[in-house]
Amino acid sequence: MQHRIVPQVIEQLKPWQRAPAWCVAFSGGLDSTVLLHILATQIPPSSRPALRAVYIHHGLQQAAEDWPAHCQSVCEQLGVALSVIKIKVAQQASVEQAARNARYTAYAEHLQPEELLLMAQHQDDQAETLLFRLLRGSGITGLQAIPRQRALGQAHLLRPLLGIARQELEDYAQQHQLNWVEDPSNAEEYFDRNFLRRQIIPLLKQRWPATLSVLQRATEHMREAQQLLNDLAQLDLQQAQLAAPISWLPLAGLQLDKIAKLSDKRQKNLLRYWLADKTPAIETQHWAGWYDLRDAKADAQPVWRLQQGALVRYQQQLYWLPESWLASVETVQLEITKPGRYVLPGNGVLEVQGELPVLIHIRYRQGGEQMQLPTRGRRDLKRLLQEQNIPQFLRQRIPLAYMQQQLIAVANCSSLQGAKAKQFQLYWYPPP
Incomplete structure (x- = not known):
């Protein structure tokens, strides 16, 4: 008799039938064992893409040394190929976070383009994550908790068990007499997530039996609210986007005067949206840096x-x-x-075109340079770069051409060419 969770998993996978392959993130624990078993035995091979599994070996505890062999045995019984990837976890305050970061990096590097990585987080994990982030004071972005799907490098990530309670997975495992490994660290209530999982959530479920589904519904409300905030940020971004005054500069920019007209809350919403793919989420205490930059005097150079x-x-x-x-x-x-x-080390590429004099030297600005221009006489380079609207942070990077110790040309500035530089051009392509 087919277990009731199988149709739910199959429904989640319907949009991904044309993926090059399905790859299960397999740890050997209950959740991923159930997921792998469903995919390998409940869906005919003719009705799905090729199936394989990958095990990430952190090497953080002695008990885990036997897990790769267990995973290999399970995969052999199911006829599924297994890849074992060893990673090194950076030493930092949160070992859990460091391991998670290293794990996702390894997945992204291992997966093929457009392949689907299937992870086995379930409804209990969702509730735990929401409570954990709520107690940390997370905003709407964090309170969306675990996303059901997202991009991962050139591949995709899907969590088809996210709407299924762990008890349902245990029922399936018992029905099919599955074997799995238990991570001893999951019993350590010193870790906040374990404390929530073992102490708080069971109490909540005793008082409010629908706790898991209610908390999951709350994450969906947060996702809707975040979409509305994103829509607002997109509208504000259309007004504030910097129409690059420097066509050759590959840097993202905004117009401060347009942002300053918005309320503080809309400014922060716009910046969160714009910076989302550039830096991790900005902590509350760090927003003081934005106000310092925004309100600095006109001649300041805030960072x-x-x-x-x-x-x-x-x-x-x-x-x-x-x-x-x-x-x-x-x-x-x-x-x-x-x-x-x-090639300019750490500074992109310089392209030289045209006819050169016998020899030119390429250097960077040190300060105090002057330049002889045919129609303007001798001028300070600092003033000339200001006139060209070259931002301060570019002035120490822009390549300069010298002949016999005399500055004769500035890359990418056709109006800053001396009489001896009329036969050639310098094109600088900054680092991306």
């Missing part, structure tokens, strides 16, 4: 440092600088005698 980069201001323009752009570039002393493309 709002965040994870993986920073938001900087130049006049009324905001730019996001990735981490690689915040480091100082190496001193460069290129000698060029012929046209071509030249």
Whole structure:
């Protein structure tokens, strides 16, 4: 007799019938064992893509050393190929978070384009995650808890058990006499999630039997609210998007004067949306950095440092600088005698076109440079770059051409060419 959870899983998988393959994130525990068994035995091979499994070996506890062999045995019984991937977990305050980050990175690197990764989180996990984030004071984004599906690198991730309670999975496992491993760390109530799972959620279910389904419904409400906030952010972004005054600059930007007209709450909503793919979620205490940047004097050069980069201001323009752009570039002393493309360490590529004099030297700005222009005489380079509307953070990176110690050309600035540079052009392609 088919267990009642099987049709629910099959329904979740209908949109993914044309994926190149289904790959199960297999830990050997109850949840992933049930999921793998359903896919391998309850869905005919002719009705699904190729099926395989992947086990991520963290090496964090002695008990786990036997789990790869167990997973291999289960997969052999089911006729499913298994890949075992060993990873190193970074040493940091939260070992759980570090392991999770390393695990998802490994999945993203291992999966093939458009392949579907199937993970076995269930309704109890959803409730646990929602309560955990609520107690941390998370906003609407965090209170959406575990998403049912999302992109993962070039592949996709789906959680087909998310609407099914763990008790249902236990019933299925007992019906089919499945064997699984138990992670001893799950019994350690020192960990917050384990405490919620073992102490708080059972109490809630005693008083309110529908706790799991109600909490899942709450996450769906949060997802709807987040979509409305995203729609509002998109409208605000259309008004604030920076129409790049520098066509060759591959950096995202916003217009500060347009953002400043919004309420504080809409400013934060817009920035959360715009920065979502650039930096992890911004903690409440870090928003003071935004107000400092926004309200700084016109001639200031404020920087709002965040994870993986920073938001900087130049006049009324905001730019996001990735981490690689915040480091100082190496001193460069290129000698060029012929046209071509030249790699600038940590600073993109320089392309030289046209006819060169015998020799030109490529350097970066150090300060105090002057330049002789045919119609303007001798001018300070600092003032010339200001006139070209070159942001401050670019001025130490933009390549300069010298001949016999005389500055004769500035890359990407056709109006900043001396008389000796009329026969060639410098095109700088900054790092992405």
